[in-house]
Amino acid sequence: MNVIGDMKAGEIAARAKFSLRGPEEEFDPRTTAHRGDLADIALAGKLFAPHYAETMPMRCAAPKAMLRKQGGKNYEAVSELLHGEDFHLLDVVGDWAWGYCDHDGYVGYLPVHALQHQRKTPQPTHLISARAALIFIAPDIKSGVIKRLPMGARLACGEASECGQFLQTGKGYVHIRHIQEIGAKRVFDGANNTVSFAEQLVGAPYLWGGRSGDGLDGAGLIQMILGLTGEKAPRDADQQLKTIGSEISDDEDLRRGDFIFFPDNVGIMADDEHIIHANTHWMQVVIEPLAKVIARYGEDVKQPVLARKRSG
Template sequence: MDMKVADTGAHAKFALIGPEEEFDPRITAHRGDLADIALAGKLFAPHYAAPMPMRCSAPKAMLRRQGGKDHEAVSELLHGEDFHVLDIAGDWAWGYCGHDRYVGYVPVHALQHQKKTPEPTHVVCARAAFIFIEPDFKSGVMKRLPMGARIACGEISACGYFLKTGKGFVHVRHVQPIGTKVVFDGSNGTAALAEQLIGAPYLWGGRSGDGLDCSGLVQMILMLTGVAAPRDSDQQLLALGEEIADGEELRRGDLVFFPNHVGLMIDKDRIVHANSFMMQVSIESLADVVARFAADSEQPVLARKRLS
């Protein structure tokens, strides 16, 4: 597709020749009146905007389909994660997440400009981490951050158990350097991480240790083991792993996909998943889960996939 630039100055105008490209609105920053400047020449919009680089400064913030607390949550932005803002209207910023390009609205008060926040160095790998006033577990707690949150850490304390952050201290057992992989059981640790979250409440759109949905659980634990994953289960089905041959026995860490759902095997017979039936992260017999989906679907299992 060709693009015509009518004005090469500050107010350049763009025109399309030919039909617009097909796109997934979940990960394409395009709405009726505005689009990301990167889409100029690919998708039509009355206006294009260059993204403003922001970062989540709150412990977490829900990403919503429209601006307003009464609108549906579609995902969640965690402390230290980047968010690229294309528009601000009132208390809400519209843009997309840096880690998976998921599009939506977040509260403006949950964001700070990247230039005003330190680059995160560590990610919370425990179900939650406390930020203590002093490098002492008996001292007061300043903040609680959920699994998946990112923070900037400096030198280690004299006792060897705490890392200094911009505001307080975090225990070394609760964080890991960004880019490293958690190893629990001689493997990449995905099943062990998911088991840490058993009992965490089911939250539509959630993807933190405080509450999550099925694909949010998979995305977060894969991130902690060094695997980038898209946000939703249908996207994950297409992007992750290799198909397991029919008749081959499932292993710990395998993914099983159902209609609009995904879970992780902890052994050949049982699955751990965030589900609305139990309203929490739970372990169930895979046969029981398949039977529930079979009641409403002719194909209860869409795929069985193994991560390399």
């Protein structure tokens, strides 16, 4: 399949409708579907490309799939698409699909076999709110397991089982304690929901580009836990620094749920002294004193804390 070839009509229409006048606009390459030979048709008239293509609506059918800078397993991972999340496909080269994620606009390459056309998959209704969920063959914890889905994955659920403890999904069943409706806010005994989700991930391995319960990086952790509480966030820490919350004054004490931004990471406060973050020092998600994290930067880093921010 070559989407470039399939989209000639759209390209012609774009060229007829748009013309590039003056200098090209500046865009963040992480969230701009533009490469040397092809660009999203939405960029026609803004960025020059030899060809433009309309996107094809796809959905992740695998438990998760790494998004990479180039089409190949050896290239750097930049993010991750989770089961049930949508992807805007622009081109397919060999075994790799190029396009961008629907939830944050991040551009990259995915294994094409991880995707299905949206019309062939049901619209997700729920997402995994536990660290992971098992899909059982029958509505019984003693039955066989079909697959495992990580926190953040989305799935379409049907009617509840007779016992009321499972929802039917595709060819199997998921336990009701592992899911929540998309758009709903899960309550943890009145505690800060965002931090409570982060606490479930303590011990999860650090994974560059990861953003699931199976492995994640610092910004991936923040994006996921905010998403579970109904708040959209961009993918990377520098993007989150510009968009999340408001500045906390230097004379104000930190509290549970505050975000701390470092030169190379971001975390969320568990209380006024301890931070939860996915980091390369421990290579996992940990809770530790904020003072120890700051001390690890050493004297050569003049500003280890770039910002302290609070939501709401």
